[in-house]
Amino acid sequence: MTAPTHHPTLAATAGTGPVLLWVVLPYLSLAVFVLGHIWRYRYDKFGWTTRSSQLYENRLLRIGSPLFHFGILVVLIGHIGGLLVPKSWTEAAGISEHTYHVTAVALGTVAGVCTLGGLAILIYRRRTVGPVFSATTRNDKAMYVLLTATIVLGLAATVAANILGGYDYRDTISPWFRSIFYLQPDPALMTGAPVLFQLHALSALLLFAAWPFTRLVHMLTAPLGYVTRPYIVYRSRDVGLGARAPRRGWERVG
Amino acid sequence: MAPGDTGIGRVMAQMAMVMNLDKCIGCHTCSVTCKQAWTNRTGVEYVWFNNVESRPGQGYPRRYEDQDTWQGGWTLTKRGRLTLKAGGRFKKLAGIFSNPQLPTLDDYYEPWTYDYETLTSAPLQEHTPVARPKSLITGKDMKISWSANWDDSLGGSAEHGEKDVLLSEVADRIKFEFEQTFLFYLPRICEHCLNPSCAASCPSGAIYKRTEDGIVLVDQDRCRGWRMCVTGCPYKKVYFNHRTGKAEKCTFCFPRVEVGLPTVCSETCVGRLRYIGLVLYDVDRVLDAACTPDDTDLYEAQRRVFLDPDDPEVIAAAERDGIPRDWIEAAQRSPVHALINTYKVALPLHPEYRTLPMVWYIPPLSPVVDAVRETGHDAENHRNLFAAVDALRIPVDYLAQLFTAGDPAPVDAVLRRLAAMRAYMRDINIGREPDATIPEQVGMDEQRMYDMYRLLALAKYDERYVIPPAHAEQAHRLEELATECSLDYEGGPGMGGSGPFGETSGGAAPIAVENYRALRDRQSSDTPATPSDKATRVNLLNWDGKGTPPGLFPPSGGGTAAGDEDTDTGGEVEPKP
Numbered sequence: 001m002t003a004p005t006h007h008p009t010l011a012a013t014a015g016t017g018p019v020l021l022w023v024v025l026p027y028l029s030l031a032v033f034v035l036g037h038i039w040r041y042r043y044d045k046f047g048w049t050t051r052s053s054q055l056y057e058n059r060l061l062r063i064g065s066p067l068f069h070f071g072i073l074v075v076l077i078g079h080i081g082g083l084l085v086p087k088s089w090t091e092a093a094g095i096s097e098h099t100y101h102v103t104a105v106a107l108g109t110v111a112g113v114c115t116l117g118g119l120a121i122l123i124y125r126r127r128t129v130g131p132v133f134s135a136t137t138r139n140d141k142a143m144y145v146l147l148t149a150t151i152v153l154g155l156a157a158t159v160a161a162n163i164l165g166g167y168d169y170r171d172t173i174s175p176w177f178r179s180i181f182y183l184q185p186d187p188a189l190m191t192g193a194p195v196l197f198q199l200h201a202l203s204a205l206l207l208f209a210a211w212p213f214t215r216l217v218h219m220l221t222a223p224l225g226y227v228t229r230p231y232i233v234y235r236s237r238d239v240g241l242g243a244r245a246p247r248r249g250w251e252r253v254g
Numbered sequence: 255m256a257p258g259d260t261g262i263g264r265v266m267a268q269m270a271m272v273m274n275l276d277k278c279i280g281c282h283t284c285s286v287t288c289k290q291a292w293t294n295r296t297g298v299e300y301v302w303f304n305n306v307e308s309r310p311g312q313g314y315p316r317r318y319e320d321q322d323t324w325q326g327g328w329t330l331t332k333r334g335r336l337t338l339k340a341g342g343r344f345k346k347l348a349g350i351f352s353n354p355q356l357p358t359l360d361d362y363y364e365p366w367t368y369d370y371e372t373l374t375s376a377p378l379q380e381h382t383p384v385a386r387p388k389s390l391i392t393g394k395d396m397k398i399s400w401s402a403n404w405d406d407s408l409g410g411s412a413e414h415g416e417k418d419v420l421l422s423e424v425a426d427r428i429k430f431e432f433e434q435t436f437l438f439y440l441p442r443i444c445e446h447c448l449n450p451s452c453a454a455s456c457p458s459g460a461i462y463k464r465t466e467d468g469i470v471l472v473d474q475d476r477c478r479g480w481r482m483c484v485t486g487c488p489y490k491k492v493y494f495n496h497r498t499g500k501a502e503k504c505t506f507c508f509p510r511v512e513v514g515l516p517t518v519c520s521e522t523c524v525g526r527l528r529y530i531g532l533v534l535y536d537v538d539r540v541l542d543a544a545c546t547p548d549d550t551d552l553y554e555a556q557r558r559v560f561l562d563p564d565d566p567e568v569i570a571a572a573e574r575d576g577i578p579r580d581w582i583e584a585a586q587r588s589p590v591h592a593l594i595n596t597y598k599v600a601l602p603l604h605p606e607y608r609t610l611p612m613v614w615y616i617p618p619l620s621p622v623v624d625a626v627r628e629t630g631h632d633a634e635n636h637r638n639l640f641a642a643v644d645a646l647r648i649p650v651d652y653l654a655q656l657f658t659a660g661d662p663a664p665v666d667a668v669l670r671r672l673a674a675m676r677a678y679m680r681d682i683n684i685g686r687e688p689d690a691t692i693p694e695q696v697g698m699d700e701q702r703m704y705d706m707y708r709l710l711a712l713a714k715y716d717e718r719y720v721i722p723p724a725h726a727e728q729a730h731r732l733e734e735l736a737t738e739c740s741l742d743y744e745g746g747p748g749m750g751g752s753g754p755f756g757e758t759s760g761g762a763a764p765i766a767v768e769n770y771r772a773l774r775d776r777q778s779s780d781t782p783a784t785p786s787d788k789a790t791r792v793n794l795l796n797w798d799g800k801g802t803p804p805g806l807f808p809p810s811g812g813g814t815a816a817g818d819e820d821t822d823t824g825g826e827v828e829p830k831p
């Protein structure tokens with residue numbers, strides 16, 4: 001067994017390489033993610049949809065889609081827990097490293113298998129069901145590649161780390177991730193991470209940059225407001241009618 | 255409850271429709287014109303905002319009335335509370351990734367076209383080339399096996415007839431043998447319900463009911479394609495555009511209605527059986543009515559939600575709630591209000607879905623008349639007809655399944671009223687002394703019976719469609735008037751136009767309102783072509799091919815100089831070779 005500190009890393013371990021990869025790219029991708037969504041929301045509300053293909057085919061979708069979506073939701077929660085919550089907090093809360101690790105691995109395995117299984121069913125369906133395939137745009141295909149790569153790499157990194165003996169990403173990747181948001185990015189933290197984790201992070205960054213321009217946007221408008229809003233929505237004809245806002249000076253008064 | 259002591263809550267106006275089923279000849283003109291106007295695009299090939307079903311029959315989509323399967327509409331909990339039949343908010347959200355009750359394309363039908371090109375481009379061959387049907391979904395050859403009106407006029411009913419959902423509820427077996435069955439057509443559009451379960455099912459809140467006229471619309475910018483509305487609507491009148499990924503539904507042709515024109519389906523209806531008008535109702539009573547414990551009481555409960563526009567208290571309350579004066583007047587002249595409340599001949603479609611639908615139907619008397627005539631009796635005689643209404647349980651029970659949740663009494667009453675009108679008017683038409691006892695037997699007086707006859711048989715365009723235009727002070731905001739520069743909205747010129755992502759993304763294309771006005775003039779004037787006051791101006795777009803309007807051709811040498819003042823023949827234009 002190799003020493004846990006000696007993971008292979010990307011070739012560039014010093015100089016501008018790490019800065020480009022772990023400082024410039026994250027900020028770029030973040031900026032594109034945020035601005036892209038704002039732009040898309042402003043100018044392409046009509047294109048903002050799940051573009052569901054359930055009408056064409058339901059047998060495979062009925063299994064694949066919930067499997068994938070619920071899986072990925074758990075994965076998302078796992079990432080929030082793993083990346084955003086500092087290790088010191090969980091330890092302060094009395095959760096030992098071991099307990100944390102076992103829970104994370106258990107939950108992560110189930111969620112990961114669900115996500116990957118669901119995704120496999122969905123991709124199989126997309127390729128083999130005629131109408132679904134012909135409704136697949138190039139944009140969709142690119143998105144599928146990025147999404148699949150990110151998920152597979154993430155899962156592979158976790159599996160490899162667990163087999164090769166625990167790699168604690170909460171000491172390196174998580175602080176790096178948080179450091180981006182503190183505006184004190186520390187590329188050094190990432191340069192030591194195993195290559196699979198690095199690739200996972202990179203493909204995720206690309207995915208985030210592509211996000212606003214794909215159908216993945218539907219995630220940002222998850223309809224949580226449904227739980228609290230009244231059932232029947234009444235709207236006046238002249239409030240926000242159609243695409244055209246009233247001209248300045250012509251707004252309705254009283 | 256209501257502010258003040260009138261007992262009237264918030265008053266709203268609802269644009270509503272009544273269809274007189276006796277007059278529907280099943281020509282599908284309404285469906286076709288509607289499709290041309292609204293759904294002749296990719297993604298909605300299979301969609302018919304207006305469809306005409308043959309009854310008995312399965313309907314479109316197939317067996318949509320089977321709510322045990324499709325879970326549309328509302329239902330009451332054990333404690334009498336109203337909930338969506340497909341489940342509450344959390345259940346809806348949990349099913350969002352794969353809606354368990356979404357009809358598939360098979361339940362509608364796979365749309366197709368024909369490969370016409372082979373007809374002209376095929377090489378010389380022994381056999382005539384054929385245009386094969388091609389699926390509009392896959393683009394491949396397909397075998398056509400179903401459509402939106404596959405069982406039209408009972409076609410194939412000996413085979414499929416038993417699949418009609420309502421038949422399982424009708425006690426006597428309906429026979430599909432040609433001589434023993436009955437048939438009528440049921441044109442359907444979105445009901446623009448007072449309690450729309452489609453809107454309640456929409457997780458994004460994209461489906462809304464307009465406060466001014468009650469039209470239920472899908473905001474295309476807010477719809478995210480969660481598809482819950484398709485399940486929510488028990489009439490299956492919300493459709494999923496598989497190309498844009500958005501829900502679409504009948505719009506009650508709001509751009510036309512806003513300028514005072516009837517919907518396309520009504521305008522083009524060959525049988526002239528559709529009536530459009532306003533109904534005033536009390537929003538605060540809607541939920542109570544929808545919670546009526548007994549399904550069979552829902553018809554009366556819904557009628558109690560409506561307000562009498564001639565009642566001074568109602569008028570005061572309506573003015574209090576900001577309904578313009580001319581709208582109140584339009585509500586008073588509304589043919590829909592008259593047919594529902596004054597003459598009580600219109601009934602709601604499937605009130606048991608508890609959405610309080612607002613397209614009502616005058617049930618057809620013709621199955622009864624036909625049956626009487628078949629026995630060799632006088633089918634214009636009210637006694638024969640009354641006896642037949644009592645004796646012929648099959649059509650009556652079937653109609654009751656459609657219109658009153660199975661209670662035959664209201665259907666009986668309507669059919670008797672129609673039968674009485676038939677008998678009473680026959681006497682007048684053949685010059686006999688009218689028999690005042692006939693209206694009496696159905697609780698009407700002679701004047702009222704005659705008025706009802708006028709409305710049902712003679713009413714002209716502007717009596718059938720009493721549509722107050724939307725208000726001028728708001729007019730610049732109306733979609734179709736578009737007096738603003740169409741580029742002049744938030745985001746600046748050209749912004750918001752076709753984006754790279756959504757199919758047919760882009761702003762609304764303004765349609766010049768003059769077209770509508772001209773159309774309306776043509777429909778309601780006696781002159782076949784150009785307006786007579788504009789002797790020398792010809793609008794070719796509005797020339798319907800009849801006659802030669804003055805000014806169309808240059809004056810010829812002879813005495814019939816076109817454009818001359820005296821060529822205005824008041825509508826009688828001599829056909830010229």
Ligand code: SF4
Pocket residue numbers: 443444445446447450451452453470486487488489490491492503609
């Ligand atoms: S009939 Fe129309 S308004 Fe009523 S629930 Fe269906 S789509 Fe909604």
Ligand code: SF4
Pocket residue numbers: 277278279280281282283284285306439441522523524525526527
């Ligand atoms: S156009 Fe009128 S008569 Fe023809 S099918 Fe439609 S509703 Fe019936």
